[in-house]
Amino acid sequence: MRLQGKRVFVTAAGQGIGRASAIALSREGAHVIATDLHDKFLSDLNVAEAFALDVLDKAALVAAVTKAQPDVLVNCSGIVHSGTIEQATDEDFDLAMNLNVRAHFHAIQAAVPGMLERGKGAIVNIASVCSSLRGLPNRFIYGTSKGATIALTKQVAADYITRGIRANCIAPGTVDTPSLQGRLHATGDYDQAMKDFVARQPMGRLGTADEIAELVVYLSSDETKYMTGQCVAIDGGMTM
Numbered sequence: 386m387r388l389q390g391k392r393v394f395v396t397a398a399g400q401g402i403g404r405a406s407a408i409a410l411s412r413e414g415a416h417v418i419a420t421d422l423h424d425k426f427l428s429d430l431n432v433a434e435a436f437a438l439d440v441l442d443k444a445a446l447v448a449a450v451t452k453a454q455p456d457v458l459v460n461c462s463g464i465v466h467s468g469t470i471e472q473a474t475d476e477d478f479d480l481a482m483n484l485n486v487r488a489h490f491h492a493i494q495a496a497v498p499g500m501l502e503r504g505k506g507a508i509v510n511i512a513s514v515c516s517s518l519r520g521l522p523n524r525f526i527y528g529t530s531k532g533a534t535i536a537l538t539k540q541v542a543a544d545y546i547t548r549g550i551r552a553n554c555i556a557p558g559t560v561d562t563p564s565l566q567g568r569l570h571a572t573g574d575y576d577q578a579m580k581d582f583v584a585r586q587p588m589g590r591l592g593t594a595d596e597i598a599e600l601v602v603y604l605s606s607d608e609t610k611y612m613t614g615q616c617v618a619i620d621g622g623m624t625m
């Protein structure tokens with residue numbers, strides 16, 4: 386039970402990596418406060434607390450995090466936009482920056498005062514290999530925003546390094562989640578799209594949400610108390 390006694394707040398915990406993380410964190414003894422835009426995804430999630438929360442609603446997000454007083458904050462919200470800079474609109478850019486970066490800014494800002502009072506805290510942000518780590522075709526907005534997720538993590542880590550708060554992020558490769566399945570179907574040729582996604586994974590397969598969740602647990606736990614400001618790739622070899 387690596388997280389016994391810790392209160393862990395997770396955003397976008399209804400599906401995919403967020404959901405797998407909430408379950409894995411709870412299994413390790415954490416008091417998990419799982420939140421997601423969609424109530425329906427939370428109804429069968431067996432963790433300490435679960436409620437609907439739109440991370441784009443700053444007031445609601447700040448109120449929920451402030452009330453929760455988490456020891457660990459896991460920022461999982463994110464949206465993939467497909468396309469080059471030629472297809473990018475300001476609306477798409479703003480939405481990605483809001484979900485992939487600004488929501489983390491607001492949640493962390495709300496969590497920090499309590500963490501400082503207690504003299505410890507851990508923040509885990511979900512970035513992507515598609516970021517400052519690696520450019521990928523047709524991911525202009527997504528990769529740009531996820532590069533900012535990594536930079537945000539390092540800035541927070543630098544500011545609180547002597548005051549007990551750690552901030553790290555995770556850069557997954559391609560992970561089989563509901564939104565990935567949606568992207569595969571949206572191409573109109575599911576089998577070919579799946580082949581293409583698998584082909585960019587040197588290991589020859591997609592990752593699973595459970596594999597990413599194990600890393601979330603590790604970075605949330607005191608086992609990594611000497612680790613901060615890092616971006617850990619877990620990507621089937623995409624960035625080796």
Ligand code: NAD
Pocket residue numbers: 396397398399400401402403420421422423426438439440441461462463464465484511512513514556557558559560561562563564565594
């Ligand atoms: P997903 O896209 O399948 O599910 C996302 C969840 O976010 C859903 O439950 C949805 O209801 C929730 N959500 C959407 N808008 C929200 C909002 N405004 N407020 C709160 N919740 C909201 O999940 P996923 O594919 O596991 O992605 C999770 C994170 O991992 C994202 O940040 C994503 O960019 C990142 N990531 C995913 C992959 C991948 O291949 N799946 C790879 C690298 C990084």
